[in-house]
Amino acid sequence: MCGIVGYVGEKQALEVVVSGLRRLEYRGYDSAGVAVIADGRLEVRKKAGKLVNLETLLGEDPLPQSTTGIGHTRWATHGGPTDRNAHPHVSEDQQVAVIHNGIIENFAELRDELQAAGVHLSSETDTEVVAHLLSKAIPAAGFDLVEAMRAVCRRLEGAFTLLAVDPRQPDLVVGARRNSPLVVGLGKGENFLASDVAAFVEYTRDALELGQDQIVALTSGEVVVIDFDGNPAEVRPFTIDWDASAAEKGGHDLFMLKEIAEQPKAVADSLRGRIGQDGHLQLDEMRLADADLRAVSKVVVIACGTAAHAGMVAKYAVEHWTRIPVEVELASEFRYRDPIVGPDTLVIAISQSGETMDTLMALRHAKAQGARTLAICNTVGSTIPREADAVVYTYAGPEIAVASTKAFLTQIIASYLVGLYLAQVRGTMFADEIRAIMDDLNDMPQKVDLVLDTVEPVRAIAREFANAPSVLFIGRHVGFPVALEGALKLKELAYMHAEGFAAGELKHGPIALIEDGVPVVVIMPSPRGRAVLHDKMISAIQEVRARGAVIIAIAEEGDEKIVAFSDHVIRVPIVPTLMQPLVSTVPLQVFACEMATAKGHDVDQPRNLAKSVTVE
Numbered sequence: 363m364c365g366i367v368g369y370v371g372e373k374q375a376l377e378v379v380v381s382g383l384r385r386l387e388y389r390g391y392d393s394a395g396v397a398v399i400a401d402g403r404l405e406v407r408k409k410a411g412k413l414v415n416l417e418t419l420l421g422e423d424p425l426p427q428s429t430t431g432i433g434h435t436r437w438a439t440h441g442g443p444t445d446r447n448a449h450p451h452v453s454e455d456q457q458v459a460v461i462h463n464g465i466i467e468n469f470a471e472l473r474d475e476l477q478a479a480g481v482h483l484s485s486e487t488d489t490e491v492v493a494h495l496l497s498k499a500i501p502a503a504g505f506d507l508v509e510a511m512r513a514v515c516r517r518l519e520g521a522f523t524l525l526a527v528d529p530r531q532p533d534l535v536v537g538a539r540r541n542s543p544l545v546v547g548l549g550k551g552e553n554f555l556a557s558d559v560a561a562f563v564e565y566t567r568d569a570l571e572l573g574q575d576q577i578v579a580l581t582s583g584e585v586v587v588i589d590f591d592g593n594p595a596e597v598r599p600f601t602i603d604w605d606a607s608a609a610e611k612g613g614h615d616l617f618m619l620k621e622i623a624e625q626p627k628a629v630a631d632s633l634r635g636r637i638g639q640d641g642h643l644q645l646d647e648m649r650l651a652d653a654d655l656r657a658v659s660k661v662v663v664i665a666c667g668t669a670a671h672a673g674m675v676a677k678y679a680v681e682h683w684t685r686i687p688v689e690v691e692l693a694s695e696f697r698y699r700d701p702i703v704g705p706d707t708l709v710i711a712i713s714q715s716g717e718t719m720d721t722l723m724a725l726r727h728a729k730a731q732g733a734r735t736l737a738i739c740n741t742v743g744s745t746i747p748r749e750a751d752a753v754v755y756t757y758a759g760p761e762i763a764v765a766s767t768k769a770f771l772t773q774i775i776a777s778y779l780v781g782l783y784l785a786q787v788r789g790t791m792f793a794d795e796i797r798a799i800m801d802d803l804n805d806m807p808q809k810v811d812l813v814l815d816t817v818e819p820v821r822a823i824a825r826e827f828a829n830a831p832s833v834l835f836i837g838r839h840v841g842f843p844v845a846l847e848g849a850l851k852l853k854e855l856a857y858m859h860a861e862g863f864a865a866g867e868l869k870h871g872p873i874a875l876i877e878d879g880v881p882v883v884v885i886m887p888s889p890r891g892r893a894v895l896h897d898k899m900i901s902a903i904q905e906v907r908a909r910g911a912v913i914i915a916i917a918e919e920g921d922e923k924i925v926a927f928s929d930h931v932i933r934v935p936i937v938p939t940l941m942q943p944l945v946s947t948v949p950l951q952v953f954a955c956e957m958a959t960a961k962g963h964d965v966d967q968p969r970n971l972a973k974s975v976t977v978e
């Protein structure tokens with residue numbers, strides 16, 4: 363949602379903070395703002411719109427030199443994306459500046475209390491109350507911002523990462539976190555705070571994970587972490603295993619194009635080192651005992667958006683390999699429907715960011731019911747893997763474009779690894795069967811590469827349909843979640859009506875949407891897999907074609923039968939049935955990206971969205 367950066371050190375704080383915001387802009391781009399401490403006073407600049415607007419303002423109205431600063435890029439929740447609602451928010455006495463990510467649920471009550479005490483609030487945000495509360499708490503806290511933050515945090519409900527500065531303690535940035543991300547970057551003579559390590563990875567790869575309900579006091583020489591009660595808190599150091607160039611566009615015009623192109627490597631990295639010397643599958647971060655895994659009677663996958671689609675793909679494979687029933691549930695629905703989970707349920711939370719609030723809350727709910735929990739996550743140091751009993755990282759490298767691409771493929775890989783591991787531990791597959799599937803998986807980087815080499819014609823097809831009022835996607839078996847994913851990509855990037863359907867469902871209602879010229883993207887199953895599925899898809903094509911649909915088929919090399927039933931055929935390499943989503947999704951990513959580009963949209967930062975959704 364919002365991106366947050368804080369810096370204390372020897373460099374010019376503004377440069378560090380703005381460069382951090384540039385890397386965090388994927389988290390929100392409704393407005394941006396900075397505050398620095400210079401000559402014993404606060405200096406704030408903020409502006410609605412993307413970071414570039416703030417940079418223009420900073421050019422027109424420069425800030426004085428300073429080595430202590432904070433910055434924010436916003437995804438609006440309370441109050442529209444205006445200059446007034448942009449962060450930082452400052453107390454009436456101009457002594458405290460605050461930035462925030464999250465939602466303060468009891469803000470209305472706190473606002474009423476402040477207004478009753480005569481405080482004038484100048485924005486519609488929930489954040490502003492914190493600035494005023496801190497300012498009131500500071501004298502009682504002996505003019506110590508850390509103590510004041512502790513007192514205020516104990517009054518706040520909801521989710522928040524807060525950073526605050528006060529010119530009376532000019533070399534200090536104070537941070538606090540509950541249910542929202544905040545990591546510390548450890549430098550030499552300088553330290554950093556940010557929502558995501560991307561903000562400071564160009565300066566240091568040494569970082570600290572903060573826990574729940576912790577407060578951090580950051581000076582140039584020291585990082586002190588305490589809990590909300592003032593006790594020293596435990597933190598986990600970690601090393602960032604990628605460098606700043608991984609978060610750059612690397613010669614591509616768009617982060618999304620770069621991330622699409624990186625998929626062969628991302629898949630390879632997710633698979634690396636998974637076979638031990640004894641030839642068995644090993645998952646180093648699997649902290650669940652074999653006995654617990656043997657006792658599992660049900661798997662429930664919780665996730666949102668693209669990650670949920672990856673979970674849907676995984677269901678087909680994991681049930682097939684383990685014979686354990688797998689349910690896939692949108693995390694936002696899970697905890698509000700009294701789900702049946704217990705100690706023999708394995709709940710798998712899939713999340714690229716590791717910070718998605720719906721998924722985090724669902725995970726906590728599952729834990730509270732006694733379930734075993736496992737996170738499939740891309741972001742080391744994030745909350746979901748920290749809170750789950752076990753984790754399998756996807757090692758896809760930073761994903762900056764709002765639309766998930768390499769995360770999807772690597773989430774499928776990681777879920778497959780978990781499925782195979784369960785099969786190994788429970789003895790539902792022979793070791794040679796598992797190795798054969800690992801061999802198939804290990805072929806996938808090269809197959810995805812092949813798709814990328816031959817994907818060019820997709821762009822022309824995308825441009826041809828750029829003005830279509832609607833695009834439908836249909837698939838069967840593992841092609842069904844791929845259809846959903848293709849439609850999601852198109853909605854979020856091209857802002858057009860797109861729906862994914864199970865092909866068999868068409869005749870139960872959605873076929874009424876078909877009229878002359880409607881493009882229907884068909885994810886064809888392999889004729890070599892279950893031939894009956896291929897035949898059924900051809901029937902579905904016939905039904906929509908008879909009503910005027912234009913067919914764009916994604917079909918494997920050598921499937922000649924499809925040609926007579928399609929207007930366009932996009933070829934993907936031959937792979938085993940369960941591996942098909944790893945190749946057939948890629949043209950759909952390119953399709954959506956190209957269509958959005960043709961329509962002149964901002965592909966990396968689509969409207970109304972943010973990369974990691976840290977509110978429920």
Ligand code: M6R
Nearest residue numbers: 667668669713714715718765766
């Ligand atoms: O970080 P997460 O994987 O938990 O994010 C989940 C969804 O918000 C995310 O996949 C979203 O649907 C993507 N923008 C889709 O491209």
